Amino acid sequence: MQADTLVTSARDGDIAVVTVANPPVNALSQPVRAGLQRAVAAAVADPAVGAIVLRCDGRTFIAGADITEFDKPPMAPVLSDVLMEIEAAAKPVVAAIHGTALGGGLETALASHWRVALAGARFGLPEVKLGIIPGAGGTQRLPRAVGVEKALQMITTGDMIDAREALALGLIDAIVEGDLAAAAVAFARRVVAEGGKRPRLSERDERVADARGRSELFAEARRQATRRARGQDAPLRAIEAVEAGVNESFAAGLARERAISAVLKASDQSRAQRHLFFAEREAGKIPGLGPVARPVDVASAAVIGAGTMGGGIAMCFANAGVPVTLIDAAPESLQRGLAVVRRNYESTAARGGMTAAEVERRMALIRPGAGIADVAGADVVIEAVFENTAIKRAVFAEIDRHAKAGAVLGTNTSTLDIDAIAAATGRPDSVIGLHFFSPANVMRLLEVVRGAKTADATIARAMALGRQIRKVPVLAGNCDGFIGNRMLRARGREAERLILEGALPHEVDRVLYEFGLPMGPYAMGDLAGLDIGWRIRQERGLTSPVADRLCALGRFGQKTGAGWYRYEAGSRTPVPDPAVEAIVVEVSRELGIARRSIGAEEILRRLLYPMVDEGARILEEGIAIRPGDIDVVWAYGYGWPVYRGGPMHWADSVGLARIRDGLLAMRREGDPAPAALLERLAAEGRGFRDLAAA
Numbered sequence: 001m002q003a004d005t006l007v008t009s010a011r012d013g014d015i016a017v018v019t020v021a022n023p024p025v026n027a028l029s030q031p032v033r034a035g036l037q038r039a040v041a042a043a044v045a046d047p048a049v050g051a052i053v054l055r056c057d058g059r060t061f062i063a064g065a066d067i068t069e070f071d072k073p074p075m076a077p078v079l080s081d082v083l084m085e086i087e088a089a090a091k092p093v094v095a096a097i098h099g100t101a102l103g104g105g106l107e108t109a110l111a112s113h114w115r116v117a118l119a120g121a122r123f124g125l126p127e128v129k130l131g132i133i134p135g136a137g138g139t140q141r142l143p144r145a146v147g148v149e150k151a152l153q154m155i156t157t158g159d160m161i162d163a164r165e166a167l168a169l170g171l172i173d174a175i176v177e178g179d180l181a182a183a184a185v186a187f188a189r190r191v192v193a194e195g196g197k198r199p200r201l202s203e204r205d206e207r208v209a210d211a212r213g214r215s216e217l218f219a220e221a222r223r224q225a226t227r228r229a230r231g232q233d234a235p236l237r238a239i240e241a242v243e244a245g246v247n248e249s250f251a252a253g254l255a256r257e258r259a260i261s262a263v264l265k266a267s268d269q270s271r272a273q274r275h276l277f278f279a280e281r282e283a284g285k286i287p288g289l290g291p292v293a294r295p296v297d298v299a300s301a302a303v304i305g306a307g308t309m310g311g312g313i314a315m316c317f318a319n320a321g322v323p324v325t326l327i328d329a330a331p332e333s334l335q336r337g338l339a340v341v342r343r344n345y346e347s348t349a350a351r352g353g354m355t356a357a358e359v360e361r362r363m364a365l366i367r368p369g370a371g372i373a374d375v376a377g378a379d380v381v382i383e384a385v386f387e388n389t390a391i392k393r394a395v396f397a398e399i400d401r402h403a404k405a406g407a408v409l410g411t412n413t414s415t416l417d418i419d420a421i422a423a424a425t426g427r428p429d430s431v432i433g434l435h436f437f438s439p440a441n442v443m444r445l446l447e448v449v450r451g452a453k454t455a456d457a458t459i460a461r462a463m464a465l466g467r468q469i470r471k472v473p474v475l476a477g478n479c480d481g482f483i484g485n486r487m488l489r490a491r492g493r494e495a496e497r498l499i500l501e502g503a504l505p506h507e508v509d510r511v512l513y514e515f516g517l518p519m520g521p522y523a524m525g526d527l528a529g530l531d532i533g534w535r536i537r538q539e540r541g542l543t544s545p546v547a548d549r550l551c552a553l554g555r556f557g558q559k560t561g562a563g564w565y566r567y568e569a570g571s572r573t574p575v576p577d578p579a580v581e582a583i584v585v586e587v588s589r590e591l592g593i594a595r596r597s598i599g600a601e602e603i604l605r606r607l608l609y610p611m612v613d614e615g616a617r618i619l620e621e622g623i624a625i626r627p628g629d630i631d632v633v634w635a636y637g638y639g640w641p642v643y644r645g646g647p648m649h650w651a652d653s654v655g656l657a658r659i660r661d662g663l664l665a666m667r668r669e670g671d672p673a674p675a676a677l678l679e680r681l682a683a684e685g686r687g688f689r690d691l692a693a694a
């Protein structure tokens with residue numbers, strides 16, 4: 001695409017209107033940068049032009065640099081140079097903002113002299129989410145516009161602010177209504193009439209002067225960034241760039257920003273985070289679906305089961321403004337469930353996360369239902385009762401009697417057979433697995449599980465529904481554990497071997513925590529409750545020698561104050577427990593296993609390689625469509641560190657031959673050979689990423 005078609009100029013009297021039209025999000029690809037440079041220079045050179053309006057066609061103002069260019073060598077003109085020219089322009093430049101001004105887009109607006117926006121516009125520097133920092137002056141101009149503290153918060157979190165806040169902070173000069181282009185032209189004309197002022201943020205000092213030499217401000221920002229984004233380089237490096245600009249000068253800060261930006265763009269962390277950015281979007285595309293009607297938003301929902309999961313799922317709907325009926329067979333459970341939901345909202349409100357009126361608005365969206373007959377009006381019904389096939393089948397037979405034709409019937413199961421549940425209804429084509437992750441109102445992942453008879457239209461609607469309630473939906477096939485829990489189980493098997501061979505639970509957990517996961521399998525077990533797995537093992541005639549013994553002692557995890565760890569009263573902090581160590585050692589002895597010391601490197605390898613192997617099987621069987629889908633599941637459902645890109649991306653970075661060799665080395669009698677897909681890719685010297693491209 002040529003610069004001339006992506007960036008065009010028109011005249012409205014004495015105002016030049018420069019328009020970027022690079023769908024879908026007006027990213028700053030090379031032709032756009034070149035086009036902007038040329039259009040602004042031409043307008044400045046035109047004696048008939050008094051001021052310039054910079055606007056965008058389509059759904060948004062510029063949403064940032066073109067991320068697809070990051071793997072290519074830099075192409076002139078670089079954005080920071082174009083923006084220096086815009087800021088230095090001899091005529092006022094007014095940015096007219098709608099949609100989202102993000103990253104390089106916000107930097108373009110900050111380099112302009114004036115900024116006007118529609119009330120719905122939002123603003124942010126989300127670069128850290130891609131493992132980089134703003135690279136075209138954002139770390140320098142934003143603090144000069146909104147003050148150092150606010151800028152540090154925006155830059156290190158990547159979170160957006162709305163137009164009202166932007167106006168209050170001085171990030172924008174006006175909120176306008178109606179036709180944005182016309183309003184921006186009128187604004188520009190006023191600027192000309194009032195003398196054509198061109199305030200340049202690079203020259204503005206007062207907001208950064210306040211922070212000069214205040215090292216505690218930056219120390220606090222570092223402390224918060226380290227806690228919130230443990231292991232990530234970008235937020236800390238962004239703080240460094242801001243600090244340089246505050247303590248030295250705009251030019252010094254800009255130079256530091258540019259140097260850091262170049263290093264991070266080429267970093268493994270950024271590569272991993274960019275992979276997840278695209279994988280998340282790719283996961284929404286389902287190849288091979290027949291022609292289905294474009295799903296419309298659901299207007300109402302029903303959730304059956306008012307326990308922790310059901311209540312959390314109901315909150316997801318209320319949070320998205322969708323009325324939801326919460327139903328439970330036991331009236332007291334329903335009341336308890338509603339009270340828990342209210343408490344959750346009220347504690348958010350107490351932390352300043354929402355107003356008291358908002359709590360009431362959301363609670364009003366959650367209606368208590370009298371019985372399953374109340375699912376009748378719902379576009380989507382989600383069953384979240386006890387994890388037991390017979391119980392779920394009974395509930396589905398009831399749902400089938402009352403739900404309206406065409407409703408999506410979802411079961412929130414983490415392991416059960418979707419087909420067996422669907423068969424309890426006369427419409428298995430409408431039944432689908434909707435596996436929410438706990439806490440359901442917080443975790444972004446939604447595993448959407450297609451059964452053998454699930455209709456394409458049901459799949460499309462379930463995926464759309466996931467997006468409507470702000471989840472990241474990933475389609476999985478029907479198997480025991482689907483994508484996430486199946487891989488978790490592969491890891492769990494090896495974790496058990498590790499403790500029997502010589503490692504202790506807290507040593508295993510520490511290795512995964514240091515790798516970047518929020519917790520390891522033992523702390524996770526204590527959080528979820530060990531009795532659930534115990535019951536399932538009993539039903540299936542399985543054993544887990546140490547866990548079974550803990551459960552027999554009533555050690556069910558956090559809820560009983562003891563499990564794999566012990567817990568002080570009122571605390572959720574796991575404390576290693578000598579009693580558990582004694583049990584582990586005793587079980588090893590009973591099984592005739594000589595314990596030895598096992599290092600962190602071996603622990604990590606033995607926990608993660610089997611996950612990759614299981615992931616390869618999941619791909620072979622078509623349970624996951626793409627390796628990237630597995631990565632999205634782990635990043636959004638299990639807290640896999642985003643800067644490692646998910647297990648399949650990570651495996652590619654390790655090298656599949658090394659993983660195959662490691663799996664062979666740890667293989668015991670009775671273990672299956674590594675997955676054929678893994679063997680093949682390793683032998684060909686390729687990675688999972690090559691599958692995605694194939």
Ligand code: 3H9
Nearest residue numbers: 027063064065066067068079102103104126134135136281
């Ligand atoms: C940056 O700016 C660095 C600077 O400091 C300068 C350094 C010198 N590039 O999300 P959607 C694609 S870093 C290329 O589904 P939505 C996306 O892949 C950048 N492509 O839409 C998808 O493609 P497809 C900082 C991009 O309405 C399509 O657009 N900016 C980019 O739900 C639609 O995307 C960011 O990080 C891009 N920058 O949400 C913003 N952005 O249809 C990243 C999107 O083929 N973008 N695409 O799958 C977003 O957050 C969301 O896309 C946005 C729209 C909120 C804009």
